[in-house]
Amino acid sequence: MAKMITRKEFLKAIGCGATALFWASTGFGFPGKENQKYKSIKGEIFTGDAPERPWRWSKEGFYYETVGDTVQCQVCPNQCVLEPGDRSICRSKVNIGGKLYSLAYGNPCSAHVDPIEKKPLYHFYPRSLIFSIATTGCNFRCLNCQNWEISQKKPEEVRFFELFPEDVVRETKKRDIPSIAYTYSEPITYYEYMYDTAKLARNAGLKNVMVSNGYINHEPLLKLCQYLDGANVNLKSFEDDIYRSLNGGTLEPVLNTFKTMHREGVWFEMTTLVVPTYVDKPEMIKRMCGWILKELGPDHPLHFIRFHPNYKLTRLPYTPIDTLEQFREIALKAGIHYVYIGNVPGHEGAHTYCHNCNKLLIKRTGYYMPDFNIEEGRCKFCGTLIPGRWT
Ligand code: SF4
Numbered sequence: 110m111a112k113m114i115t116r117k118e119f120l121k122a123i124g125c126g127a128t129a130l131f132w133a134s135t136g137f138g139f140p141g142k143e144n145q146k147y148k149s150i151k152g153e154i155f156t157g158d159a160p161e162r163p164w165r166w167s168k169e170g171f172y173y174e175t176v177g178d179t180v181q182c183q184v185c186p187n188q189c190v191l192e193p194g195d196r197s198i199c200r201s202k203v204n205i206g207g208k209l210y211s212l213a214y215g216n217p218c219s220a221h222v223d224p225i226e227k228k229p230l231y232h233f234y235p236r237s238l239i240f241s242i243a244t245t246g247c248n249f250r251c252l253n254c255q256n257w258e259i260s261q262k263k264p265e266e267v268r269f270f271e272l273f274p275e276d277v278v279r280e281t282k283k284r285d286i287p288s289i290a291y292t293y294s295e296p297i298t299y300y301e302y303m304y305d306t307a308k309l310a311r312n313a314g315l316k317n318v319m320v321s322n323g324y325i326n327h328e329p330l331l332k333l334c335q336y337l338d339g340a341n342v343n344l345k346s347f348e349d350d351i352y353r354s355l356n357g358g359t360l361e362p363v364l365n366t367f368k369t370m371h372r373e374g375v376w377f378e379m380t381t382l383v384v385p386t387y388v389d390k391p392e393m394i395k396r397m398c399g400w401i402l403k404e405l406g407p408d409h410p411l412h413f414i415r416f417h418p419n420y421k422l423t424r425l426p427y428t429p430i431d432t433l434e435q436f437r438e439i440a441l442k443a444g445i446h447y448v449y450i451g452n453v454p455g456h457e458g459a460h461t462y463c464h465n466c467n468k469l470l471i472k473r474t475g476y477y478m479p480d481f482n483i484e485e486g487r488c489k490f491c492g493t494l495i496p497g498r499w500t
Contacts, residue, residue, distance in 0.1 A: 164212065164265075165215075165271075166212065166213070166214050166215045166216035166264065166269075166271070167210045167211060167212050167214055168210065168211050168214040168301045168302070168305075169208055169209065169210055169211075169301075170182060170184070170202060170208075170209035170210065170211055170301065171184075171300065171301050171304065171329065172184050172300075172326070172328065172329050173209040175207060175208075177207070178192065178193050178204070178206075178207040179191065179192055179204070179207075180204045180207065180208065180209040182197060182202055182209055183326055183328070183329070184297060184298075184300050184325065184326060184329050185199075185248045185297050185298075185324050185325050185326060185362075186324060186325075186326060186358070186359065186362045187199070187248050187324075188326075189202065191203070191204035191209065192204060193205070193206060193207060196263070198248060199246045199247060199248045199295070199297075199298035200245065200246050200261070200262065200263045200264075200298075201213040201244070201245065201246035201263070201264060201298045201299060202298075211299065211300070211301045211302070212263070212264040212265065213244035213245060213246055213264045213298065213299040213302060214244075214273075214299070214301055214302045215271055215272060215273035215274070215276075215302065216244055216264055216269040216270070216271060216272075217242040217243055217244050217269060217270060217272055217277075218243065218244060218245055218259050218264075218267040218268060218269040218270075219241070219242065219243040219259060219293050219294075220240075220241070220242050220270060220272060220280075221240075221241045222238050222239070222240055222241070222284065222286065223238065223239050223241045223290065224236075224237075224238060224239075224476040225237050225238070225239045225288070225318075226473070226476050227476065228290060228292065228318065228320050228341045229341060229378065229380065229412050229414075229449070229451055230318065230339055230341055230378055231378065231410055231412075231447070231449060231461060231471070231473075231497075232376070232378065232410055232447065232461075232495070232496060232497025232498065232499075233318070233338075233339045233376055233378070233497060233498050234287065234288070234316070234498055234499070234500075235471060235478065235481070235499075236478060236481070237286075237287055237288065238284075238286045238287075239286065239287075239288045239289065239290045239318060240277070240280065240281040240284070240286045240288070240289045240290070241289075241290040241292050241293065242272065242277060242289070242290070242291065242292070242306075243256075243259060243291070243292055243293035243294045243296070243299075244259075244264055244269070244294065244298075244299045244302065245259050245260065245262040245263060245264050245266070245267055245294060246260065246262075246263075246264070246294055246295060246298035246299060247260035247261065247294055247295035247298060247322075248295055248297060248298055248322070248324055248358070249295065249322050249324065249356045249357050249358050250356065250357035251345075251355060251356045251357070251420075252355055252356075252420065252421040252422050253355070253382065253384055253416065253419065253420055253421070253422045254419075254420045254421075255417075255419060255420070256293050256294055257420050259293065259294050260293075260294040260295060274302070274305040274306035274308075274309050275309060277289060277306050277309075277310070278306065278309045278310050278313050278315065281310070281315055282313060282315070287315060287316055288315055288316035288317065288318055288338070288339075289306065289307070289310050289315055289316070289317055289318070290318040290319075290320060291303040291306075291307075291317070291318070291319050291320065291321075292318075292319075292320035293320075295321060295322055295324075296319050296320070296321055297321055297322070297324060297325045300325075300329060300333070303319070303333070304332070304333055304336070307333065307336035307337065308336050310336070311336045316338040316339065317336050317337050317338050317339075318337075318338065318339040318340060318341075319333070319337055319339075319340045319341075319342075320340070320341045320342075321340065321341075321342050321343070321366075322342070322343050322345070322356070322358065322363065323342040323343065323344075323362070323363040323366035323367065324358050324362055324363060324366075325362070325366060326362070327365065327369065330366060330369055330370075331369060331373070334369065334370065334373040334375055337370075337373075337375045338375070338376065338498070339375065339376045339377065339498065340370060340375055340376070340377040340378075341377065341378050341379070341380055341412075342363070342366060342367065342370070342377055342378075342379060342380070343363075343379075343380050343381070343382070344363065344367070344379045344380070344381050344397065344411075345363075345381065345382065345388070346360070346381070346387065346388045346393065346397075347360065347393050347394070347396055347397035347400070348360065348393060349361070351387055351388065354387075355384065355387045355388075364400070364404075367379070367404065367405055368404055368405070371404070371405050371406075371409075376497065376498050377409060378409060378410040378411070378412060379401070379409060379410070379411045379412065380411075380412045380414055380451075381397075381411065381412070381413055381414065381436075382414045382416055383413055383414065383415065383416055383428045383432060383433055383436060384416045384422070384425065384428070385416060385425050385426055385427075385428055385429075385432075386425060389428075389432055391435060391436070391439060394436050394439050394440070395439055395443065398411075398439060398440045398443035398444075398445055399443065401443075401445060402443060402444050402445065407444050407445050407446045407464075408446055408447075408496035409445075409496075410446075410447035410448070410449060410496075410497075411440055411445055411447070411448050411449070412448075412449045412450075412451050413433050413436045413437055413440075413448070413449070413450055413451065413458075414450075414451040414452050415427060415428045415430070415433060415450070415451065415452035415453050416428045416452075417452065430450075430453060430456070433450045433453065433456075433458070434450070434458065437449075437450055437458050446464035446496065447461065447464065447496070454475065455474070459473045460472050460473055461473075461483075461495075463488040463490065463491060463493055463495065464493070464495075465488065465491050465493035466488060466490050466491040466493070468482070468488065468490045468491070469482065470482045470483050470488060470489075470495065471483065483495055483499060485499065485500060486499040486500065
């Protein structure tokens, strides 16, 4: 059962800085010059081109093919073809002597304790905490990336900590936290690390959550689904052209990911960042909602998130709140039961209303939830089963 925390505990963990608490309580200390453990890791960081040998934080790829000395990664639709010494699109993989290695294994550059709502996941053990890790790397090139300082870097270009899968599980258990998130950058690019950690975590009674762009091939996804409990997957738009120009990917593989997760019984929620001039056409949102209803049904929550100008799109304005409200209305009218507005503090679109009686089930003020009217997965007022994972 997910661990519920009190408001006081929550504020202590979040208001005082989850990161600070995490580092202070791990014994690793804060990342910095004075940290001996960090110093020793820094001493081994490679610089320059691809390492000539597997380094300490490497793992042979789980999905790749070879022709002579050339390798082709099969984890995501980019299917990188690499000659010896070449680096992959996601910057995490190299061909070393005719074998494919991930250099992102046991070396997360981010490790935090987050509220589950931050992912965002609103119907997955609400009010619980989640141990969240990321290495560098991404298989997309989103112009609006919010984590480009880690997603667009090589593993050896950032500061990191040594946390192998068993360490991640141990540190999570030690804090009595019920789940682990693979998040912040793109976990598909550290697939081997995520998979091994998720398997150990499941055996230790923990839950696994992936926060992802969903750009992954069928076979690795299917294998991962065995150990995945929850996910938030971006549905960045519903146009192939926009996926190509804004994100550097394509739409179809992402749709396939949703269908596979739905079939495999993984709980997931969808996120669409509403980027002005790219993702702002009501007609496209109508088509998107039609597809969701037909292929996935009405129960998977959809989050429309407000865009903040950053990275390569600082010329664009914030998403008008009217646009977010209009999209939410379109999705609700189409029949999707739970549609949220994110990144707009205090907006009523962040609350959960029963899809049957429309009464307020969860009131959200940031990550604080003063009203909580779901009991054993049912609406407290009309008894309707609320889709999600509750206890
Ligand atoms: S996971 Fe990385 S190396 Fe593998 S195909 Fe995708 S981008 Fe290329």
